[in-house]
Amino acid sequence: MTNTGNLPESQRRILDFIMHYVEQNDVPPTIREIQKGASISSTSMVSYHLKALERAQLLSRYERRSRGVVITHAGRVNPREMMNVPIVGRIVASQPAPTPDADALADAENSVQIARSMVGNAEDLYALEVQGNSMIDALINEGDIVVMSKGAEVRNGDLAAIFLTDRNESTLKRVFFEGKRLKLKPENPTMKPFYVDARNAQIQGKVLCVIRRI
Amino acid sequence: MTNTGNLPESQRRILDFIMHYVEQNDVPPTIREIQKGASISSTSMVSYHLKALERAQLLSRYERRSRGVVITHAGRVNPREMMNVPIVGRIVASQPAPTPDADALADAENSVQIARSMVGNAEDLYALEVQGNSMIDALINEGDIVVMSKGAEVRNGDLAAIFLTDRNESTLKRVFFEGKRLKLKPENPTMKPFYVDARNAQIQGKVLCVIRRI
DNA sequence: CTTGACATAGAACTAATGTTCGGTAGAATC
DNA sequence: GATTCTACCGAACATTAGTTCTATGTCAAG
Numbered sequence: 376m377t378n379t380g381n382l383p384e385s386q387r388r389i390l391d392f393i394m395h396y397v398e399q400n401d402v403p404p405t406i407r408e409i410q411k412g413a414s415i416s417s418t419s420m421v422s423y424h425l426k427a428l429e430r431a432q433l434l435s436r437y438e439r440r441s442r443g444v445v446i447t448h449a450g451r452v453n454p455r456e457m458m459n460v461p462i463v464g465r466i467v468a469s470q471p472a473p474t475p476d477a478d479a480l481a482d483a484e485n486s487v488q489i490a491r492s493m494v495g496n497a498e499d500l501y502a503l504e505v506q507g508n509s510m511i512d513a514l515i516n517e518g519d520i521v522v523m524s525k526g527a528e529v530r531n532g533d534l535a536a537i538f539l540t541d542r543n544e545s546t547l548k549r550v551f552f553e554g555k556r557l558k559l560k561p562e563n564p565t566m567k568p569f570y571v572d573a574r575n576a577q578i579q580g581k582v583l584c585v586i587r588r589i
Numbered sequence: 590m591t592n593t594g595n596l597p598e599s600q601r602r603i604l605d606f607i608m609h610y611v612e613q614n615d616v617p618p619t620i621r622e623i624q625k626g627a628s629i630s631s632t633s634m635v636s637y638h639l640k641a642l643e644r645a646q647l648l649s650r651y652e653r654r655s656r657g658v659v660i661t662h663a664g665r666v667n668p669r670e671m672m673n674v675p676i677v678g679r680i681v682a683s684q685p686a687p688t689p690d691a692d693a694l695a696d697a698e699n700s701v702q703i704a705r706s707m708v709g710n711a712e713d714l715y716a717l718e719v720q721g722n723s724m725i726d727a728l729i730n731e732g733d734i735v736v737m738s739k740g741a742e743v744r745n746g747d748l749a750a751i752f753l754t755d756r757n758e759s760t761l762k763r764v765f766f767e768g769k770r771l772k773l774k775p776e777n778p779t780m781k782p783f784y785v786d787a788r789n790a791q792i793q794g795k796v797l798c799v800i801r802r803i
Numbered sequence: 804c805t806t807g808a809c810a811t812a813g814a815a816c817t818a819a820t821g822t823t824c825g826g827t828a829g830a831a832t833c
Numbered sequence: 834g835a836t837t838c839t840a841c842c843g844a845a846c847a848t849t850a851g852t853t854c855t856a857t858g859t860c861a862a863g
Binding site for chain 1: 614615616617619651654655656657659701702703704707725728729730731747748776777778779796797798799800801802803
C-alpha cells in the first residue's frame, strides 16, 4: 500500500484536483489547469510535484503528452480492467450452444460488462443468455447470463457447455474425462452425476462465470 | 438509439480509433493522432468529420481543448461506471445475513468489481459469499457471490435476503407481501412457494445480482 | 454546361502545453 | 562557515495541437 498520508499538502491538492477534474471532464487536466486548480505558483512547480507523485506511484505520466497524467490509484478500478462481453445468443437445451461469429460486436444493448479480475486474462469471451429452465441442475435459471471462453481448454472438473448429440440437447455440467466416457456432474450437489459416451458429447466452451441480474 | 450504421466509412474509423485509443491510453487522442490512427488525409478532414460526428451526437467536444473529444455513448464502459463492492461476509442459513460495517472498505482482496450497469444506481452495495448449499432453492451454490443493496426498498416480487426468526435461518427468496404474511417464492421454478408470518421475517437486504465465479 | 453542395488537401496561424534552466531561500550536513 | 539538498519562482523555449483559409475535386440537379 502506498502511503498517501505524509504527502506534502500541495501534492495532495494536486492529486485531489486531478481526480475531480477527470471525474467532471472525462479528460485529465493540463499542467496549467493543475496550476490554477490546485493553487500552485508556477508550471515548473507542477512539473516538479508531478515527478514526485510519479515516483510515489500515485500517478503515471505520458511524457510530453498534453494531458498526459493518469491517476493510477489503487482503490479505483482501472478502465483497462473492464471489458464488454457480447451476448451472442441464447443457450437452449435443445440446440447446440451458439459460439460467437467473428464479427460479433460488443454493442451496448447486447453485452455485459465485467471486470477482468472476474474472468482472468481470457480474451475470447462471449456470453449466452439462458432460455428455459432446463439448466436447473446447474443452478442456472432462465435469464441468467453465462460467460464463456471460446478457446480455453476444458480440463477435468471444469464447468463446460456440452452438446449431447444423441439426446440432441445442450447442458452445463462439470466435466470429468474418464477414458471413452465423460462423467457429467451437475452443479447442484443434491443431484447425481451421470455418464455419456465421449463420442456423443461436443464440448462447446468453458464456463467462466454465471451472472444473474435480478 | 443513435443510428451508427449509415456512417461514412471514415467516420466509423474515427469513432473506432477514438474508442480504442481511450481504452489503451486513458486519454482521448489529439486531432493529429486521429488523423494517423484512422488514416485520414489531413487534420482539417478530421475536424470536418468530428463536427459531423458531434452533430450526430456520437461524441462531444470541448472546443479548443487539446484532446477535447469524448465519446458520449451509451455503450462504452466509463471508468466511473465501475465499482468495487466489498464482500463483507458470508451468508449462512443458520445466521442472519451480515450487513456492512460503516467502515467496510472495498479492498482488493475482498471485493468484486461490477459495472454499474449491472446494478443500477445504488450506492450502498455490499456482497456476501454463500456458505453451504442451503440456498439451492434460490439456485445459488456454495461460493456464489450475492450482491445486495442495504438501503433499497424491497418491493413485491423482489429477491431479498430474509432472516426467519422462528426457524433461525436466513434464506434468499422472492418476497410478496400479503397482509400479515409473506409469500416466499424460491427462485427455483420447480419448487413451490411457502408462507411465513410477517412478524417472523426480517428483511435484510435486496438482492441485485448473483455471480458465480467458476 | 453550369451551379452548388459536399468532400478533400495542404498549409499557415494562433494558442496551448510540456519542459527546461538559471537563480533564490531556507534547512540540514559537514 | 561552506556545502548540499530540497522547495520554489519566473521566464523562455520548443513543440504540440486546434482552427481556419484557400484551392481543388466530385457529382448530381437544374
